[in-house]
Amino acid sequence: MVRRSGRRPGNQDTKQSILESARTVFAEAGFDKASVRAIAAAAGVDPALVHHYFGTKEKLFLASMNSPINPAELIPEAMAGPREQAGERLVALVLRIWDSPAGVAAVALMRSAMSNEWTARLMREFVVTQVLRRAIAELDIDEKEAPIRAALVATQIGGLAMIRYLLKVEPVASAPPERLVAAIGPTVQRYLTGDLPGVFDA
């Protein structure tokens, strides 16, 4: 549904329409297979207009999800530093974002993803292609192992967010970030770079 507002109806409606088409196409095809061309077609506009309004496909994806953060900047920053503390830095980054005003949007998105299949797909694409894939790329991890390592990281980070911010289970809900980093950082580190016997193909 296109929201009609009083001011500059043409531009605003076009932008809204592109964002809605983007959500549909990204959820249906996934981030990698979605094309700006297909999104433009679904919105009934020229691809050049999509680029004009939103820049790259990646930026369009972030805009379509109302993402308050840009993983392309944050993840390389967090991953820079000693490889053996990457897990701690990733947990610290997640807590910093979710504890900030941006966390409110993140909680809302997560709630919605739990009850809505389309939001779930968008969130999965966001987490996998924008967050985890970048983290893995920075760490130079074996390509065959990367998908399972990334998904394991998602189980721990997603669960931390759920227990701390959605279900608010104490004492995790009000624990100081540094204690959670000390507890959960090593888990994420092991999933990222540790030996995982019995986990990969025989």
Added chain:
Amino acid sequence: MVRRSGRRPGNQDTKQSILESARTVFAEAGFDKASVRAIAAAAGVDPALVHHYFGTKEKLFLASMNSPINPAELIPEAMAGPREQAGERLVALVLRIWDSPAGVAAVALMRSAMSNEWTARLMREFVVTQVLRRAIAELDIDEKEAPIRAALVATQIGGLAMIRYLLKVEPVASAPPERLVAAIGPTVQRYLTGDLPGVFDA
């Protein structure tokens, strides 16, 4: 809202009314502080009738949540065995339940808990008092450390359920259980019984 059905209206209505009062009181007061007396009063019946229909407070709680499993039986079973593999056994148990027909109800409950504050409270009470507290008790863990250890286990087990069953992120979504046990069992073990420097009060 009490559902009116044609058959044995008195009994069915009374039972429904007790279950609804139970959900309200358990969510408001928490499992420990909720009393059968208060639930009976809210339903406008005699406490003896609540015991007659549902047995103990614990059984009433399971009934009020439509729990397809009884943690009082399952957890001690899973925890029995070598202490250093308790984490693996707990992950294996969770996967066995969620992969079974009972998992459908569990997914529905989890979805609902994400979007509904009352269901979230009931689920939190269920996970903490019925599942984690029992697991911790079986392992004879320091009382002061138990709450944070239990909540850390919840972050990993809850996240596993979310990624595998709700968001369905591959390859975790379709991984054979034994690979997930190999990957995630050691995490849960560390949270249950491992050294966790920097996590507890200084």
